[in-house]
């Protein structure tokens with residue numbers, strides 16, 4: 340039994356699910372309630388009680404300067420007694436159908452592991468680069484004026500600043516401020532440093548989760564800025580903590596190679612091996628996305644290539660999780676796609692055109708610029724004649740898509 344979450348009826352069961360998943364360890368239950376209520380929520384019942392909870396929220400996604408509507412999946416959780424009965428798969432498929440019917444072009448989520456969401460048509464995003472370094476090693480020329488303290492009670496101003504931060508291809512905004520509030524809470528030590536304009540709006544800031552307040556590491560949960568000068572000021576703030584703090588962990592922002600700011604990074608990596616305060620870089624793809632509406636996605640796509648056309652034979656595994664009554668039944672089907680400065684798609688096929696065979700997850704990855712078609716053909720579910728693959732590789736030479744929003 341799948342149905343929308345009813346706060347009067349499902350509050351207790353929802354909290355129990357999150358408790359069993361360990362998601363209520365660091366936050367008050369009221370914070371969870373606000374997070375659930377700020378978006379859309381569905382439950383799957385077992386023996387009359389909600390045992391699986393799926394959450395979605397409104398967002399937008401930047402595709403090379405255009406904006407697509409995003410149905411962000413902000414939580415999929417099954418209680419201890421509901422596991423491995425297909426509840427989460429069916430509930431998420433139902434949520435995706437609902438988001439698609441509601442006009443969302445794209446869906447995205449943070450994965451707990453590779454493979455699970457592929458079964459619902461999701462494909463992995465690009466790698467994120469996460470640096471650990473000694474902030475006193477930062478080579479920043481600019482100096483910063485004394486920043487202001489930012490606290491959890493500033494969540495609305497921080498959220499507003501995040502919405503208008505500098506953005507690039509692949510960036511995501513989650514529109515409701517509860518999404519920011521939720522991430523700002525957690526351990527009581529979390530704190531922010533930043534700046535406001537004369538009207539009191541936050542222009543740029545850091546939000547930090549210290550693992551050890553006295554010596555670090557300090558995990559920078561987000562770096563918000565509108566200009567690169569502001570970014571340099573934020574780095575300068577981090578450097579100023581370096582007399583005391585031995586380690587900062589932060590993601591590399593789009594467009595910046597953080598290693599450029601580190602003194603002797605190779606030597607530091609070598610000598611700090613095995614230390615709690617090591618200099619190192621981690622990389623991982625942890626977002627997944629899938630197109631929900633192919634027409635809308637391609638209508639917002641402008642590519643720097645000569646126009647070309649092909650048949651697309653698309654498979655979509657989400658269909659097997661959906662019941663016939665869904666208005667949206669996945670994207671499986673035959674299409675004719677035109678790519679160029681204007682892109683479009685129609686259902687059908689034309690005998691004279693080459694055919695690309697792809698799963699919706701692999702197609703989404705190519706379209707987003709995660710990897711070129713020819714590389715995805717080796718590791719994912721996409722194939723076509725060599726000339727078509729070459730054209731696709733050329734057409735989708737895009738910057739690395741980088742969501743820059745944890746959810």
Ligand SMILES: CC(C)(COP(=O)(O)OP(=O)(O)OC[C@H]1O[C@@H](n2cnc3c(N)ncnc32)[C@H](O)[C@@H]1OP(=O)(O)O)[C@@H](O)C(=O)NCCC(=O)NCCS
Pocket residue numbers: 360391414415416417418421422423424425426427428429448449450451452453454455456
């Ligand atoms: C992830 C979670 C929601 C799955 O819930 P669930 O209701 O047990 O999931 P389902 O029954 O729909 O799916 C389980 C199936 O997926 C399979 N599966 C699990 N991980 C997989 C993976 N990485 N790749 C492929 N299949 C996977 C399981 O083997 C199982 O298959 P089986 O039924 O054939 O044995 C649940 O484990 C959970 O709540 N975890 C804690 C919270 C969490 O991490 N949520 C995800 C946030 S992104």
